[in-house]
Structures are given as structure tokens and as C-alpha cells.
Amino acid sequence: MITFVNLTNLFVSAGVFGSETNETKSVSVMEGDSVTLHTDFTEIHEDDEIMWSVVAEHTLIAQIHRASGIFSTFDGPDERFRDRLKLDDQTGSLTITDITTKHAGDYKLEIIAAQLSSKTFSVSVYARLPTPNITRDFSQNSSSSSSSSSSSSQQNCSLVCSVVNVGHVTLSWYKGNSLLSSISVSDLSISLSLPLEVEYQDKNTYSCVINNSFTNQTQHLDISKLCQIHSGTSPAISPVISII
Incomplete structure (x- = not known):
């Protein structure tokens, strides 16, 4: 099975030297989902030739030419498109299924008809965001309790x-709905943490949110559950004993 075709040789052999129209479209998709790159045709003609390629590698990944009986998808030189490409035989639109961050990049649609026209799709793939984890930070409580502000810290969680x-x-x-604090990171793989101090009796609603330009995940704070008063973390209450 042919896994890739170099477009430079293909265009030279086809003798394509006509005028070209071009447009660029940005597409965002979540990792694991499918994305369809549309030709915007309702139906392609018998003599039209549709070619989809990866711009960075000049590699053909799909092709339709009804007059020649060509209807093909290709895995790519590293086979990252194996079992992931679906080509619409009516419109020429291309669907990438179960997409990963390895499939991010620019894809070019070439339409050879009366003239050569093209469209570039810039595909951004976002990894699924984890749900933030909210935990009690006892180290802060213990360090605060030994300071001069221990009475104040005993009221806080x-x-x-x-x-x-x-x-x-x-x-x-x-x-x-009011932002209290935030921290951003541009590295590819890192751990983030953000502290918060609240009063034990605080009745406000708090939430921790992680977001990128495409999606977000939210974890709501349950103060009554996480900030239970434990021995040594709140002011001691002396029992009242009645002697009769």
C-alpha cells in the first residue's frame, strides 16, 4: 500500500500552471474528537481533482479524481493517519477521526478544475484538561500557628x-464570579498549584478553574468538608463543669 506521495513531482507531471486562488481557515478541536475539513462543495464534478496534503511535509494524504477512478487516502510517511481519514466521495471533504496533538498543523486542499484553487486549514489540537484538585494545606496552618499571628491563623483554612x-x-x-488569583504556564508539561486562604465560617462560593483558549474545567470548593476544625487547628474550648 502506498503510504505517501510527494506533491512536488505530482504537480509537475500533471502540468498545473494555472492561476491560483487561496484562503486560510483556522480550526480548533479537542484531542480524541473528530474534525472535518470542508471543501464547501455540494458535489464535485467528474473531471475535478481533489488533493489533501500536509503542508509542512508536502505529503499527499487524500485524493479524488472520478474520471481516473481515483479515491484514496494515505497513512503518511510515519503512519500517523492510519485508520483516521475519511474522505467524502460527494463533496471531497476530509475528516480526521480520533485526532491527537500529532495531527496539529496546516493542511492544504488543492482543487484542480478550470483553474487551480486552494484552501489552507490551520488545525489546532488541544489536550483534554484535567479537573483541578483542591486539598487542605496543613503545612501552612502549622507554620502559621507558631507565628505571632496564631490567633488569626486559627480562624483560617x-x-x-x-x-x-x-x-x-x-x-x-x-x-x-470575581477573580481572586491566577497563574499561567506556556510549557508543554508541568504541574501547577495555587494557594487560597479562607475563614472556617466563610459562606461565599469558591471555585478553582483551569482553562486554555479552547475549553475549561472547574472544581468547586466545599469549605464545610475540607475545612473541618481539627484538634490543634482551632482555639481550644474549655469545658464548663458545674459542681453541686
């Missing part, structure tokens, strides 16, 4: 929101 193995994201704390 120290928390931390964290995520692991993320990149190009922002992690934020919200009080209701």
Missing part, C-alpha cells in the same frame, strides 16, 4: 488547588 501534566493553561481561583 489554608487550601491549594493543583493540576499535573498540563501546558499552555491558566489556573485561577474565583470567589463567586
Whole structure:
């Protein structure tokens, strides 16, 4: 089975030297989903030739030419498109299924008809975001309790929101709809954490949100569950004993 075709030789042998129209479209998709790159045709003609290629590699990954009986998809030189390409025989649109970050990049649609026209699709693939994890930070409580402000710290609950193995994201704390604090990272794989201190009796709603330019995940804070008063973390209450 042919896994790839170099487009330079293909165009020379086809003798394509006509005028060209070109447009670029940006497409965003979540990792694991499918994306369809549309030709915007309702139906291609018998003599039309449709070719899809990966721009960076000048590699053909799909082709239709009804007059020659050509209807093919190709795996690519590294086979990353194996079992992932679906070509619409009526419109020439190309679908990439179960997409991964390896499939991000520019794809070019070449339409050879009365003239050569083309369209470039810039495909961005976003990894699925994890749900933030909110935990109690006892180290902050213990360090605070030994300081001069121990009476104040005993009224507060120290928390931390964290995520692991993320990149190009922002992690934020919200009080209701108001942003309290945030931290951003552009690295590909890193762990993030963001602290928060609340009062034990605080009745406001808090949430930790991780987001990128495509999607977000939210974890809501349950103060009554995470900030239970434990021995040594709240002011001691002396029992009242009545002697009769």
C-alpha cells in the first residue's frame, strides 16, 4: 500500500500552471474528537481533482479524481493517519477521526478544475484538561500557628488547588464570579498549584478553574468538608463543669 506521495513531482507531471486562488481557515478541536475539513462543495464534478496534503511535509494524504477512478487516502510517511481519514466521495471533504496533538498543523486542499484553487486549514489540537484538585494545606496552618499571628491563623483554612501534566493553561481561583488569583504556564508539561486562604465560617462560593483558549474545567470548593476544625487547628474550648 502506498503510504505517501510527494506533491512536488505530482504537480509537475500533471502540468498545473494555472492561476491560483487561496484562503486560510483556522480550526480548533479537542484531542480524541473528530474534525472535518470542508471543501464547501455540494458535489464535485467528474473531471475535478481533489488533493489533501500536509503542508509542512508536502505529503499527499487524500485524493479524488472520478474520471481516473481515483479515491484514496494515505497513512503518511510515519503512519500517523492510519485508520483516521475519511474522505467524502460527494463533496471531497476530509475528516480526521480520533485526532491527537500529532495531527496539529496546516493542511492544504488543492482543487484542480478550470483553474487551480486552494484552501489552507490551520488545525489546532488541544489536550483534554484535567479537573483541578483542591486539598487542605496543613503545612501552612502549622507554620502559621507558631507565628505571632496564631490567633488569626486559627480562624483560617489554608487550601491549594493543583493540576499535573498540563501546558499552555491558566489556573485561577474565583470567589463567586470575581477573580481572586491566577497563574499561567506556556510549557508543554508541568504541574501547577495555587494557594487560597479562607475563614472556617466563610459562606461565599469558591471555585478553582483551569482553562486554555479552547475549553475549561472547574472544581468547586466545599469549605464545610475540607475545612473541618481539627484538634490543634482551632482555639481550644474549655469545658464548663458545674459542681453541686
